[in-house]
Each structure stands twice: as structure tokens, then as C-alpha cells.
Amino acid sequence: MTNQFIRFKLDLSYDQYLAVYQGVAKTVVTIADDGRRIVFPAGNIQRYLTKSGIQGHFEMELGAGNKFVGIKKLA
Template structure:
């Protein structure tokens, strides 16, 4: 079975993401382009954090068994 790819948009402010460092938030919840609600560890998008927060369209790759492989920013 092939890997799954889930596309989604994020628009988190720097302060919203800062809650992760303060231990208030541990996960990111968003709605994928196909309508599925997805939840994943906030650390998976940490490398995309800028002073503006985390903004953009992303693609998450999972194995056929739903094991996380990675997230990349699109465009």
C-alpha cells in the first residue's frame, strides 16, 4: 500500500505557537484540504516558525500504516 499525503493550511500567530514552548499546547489541530480533522505534535512544524508565526500550505506524509514521515511546506 502506498504512503498517504495530507495537505492542509496553517495560519498560526507567533503567540499562538509560543503556547507550545510554555507547555500550554502540545498539538496542532487543523482541517485538511479534504475535510478531515487532523491533529499532530506541534514540534512537527517548529522549523517553519518565523516572527510572523507559521503560515502557509503544507503536506504531511504518512506511511500506509499512518506512521508519520514528515511535513513539507508547499509553494
């Protein structure tokens, strides 16, 4: 089976992401470009957090059995 790639946009404010550190939120829920609802651990995008939050277009890679491989920010 080949890996699956899911593209999506995020526009989270710093305060919205701060809820993760406070233990209020543990997951990110968004709609992929193809219309699928995706849910993943918020820690998977932590490295993209800036003072303004997390914004941009991202691509998530899933391997066999829909196992998380990684997320990268697209240009």
C-alpha cells in the first residue's frame, strides 16, 4: 500500500493553541481540502507555532493502516 497524503489549511490563533498547553485541548479537528474531517494530536503541529499561532497549508502523510508519518508546511 502506498502512503496517503492529506492536505489541509489551519488558521489557529496563539490563544487557541495555548489551550493545548493548558490541557483543555488535545486534538486538532479540521476539514481537509478534499472535504474529509480529520482529527490528529495537537502535538503533531507544535513545531509550527509562532507568536501569531499556526497558519498555513499543510500536508499530512499517513502510512500503512493510516499510521501517522509526518506533517509538513507547504510553501
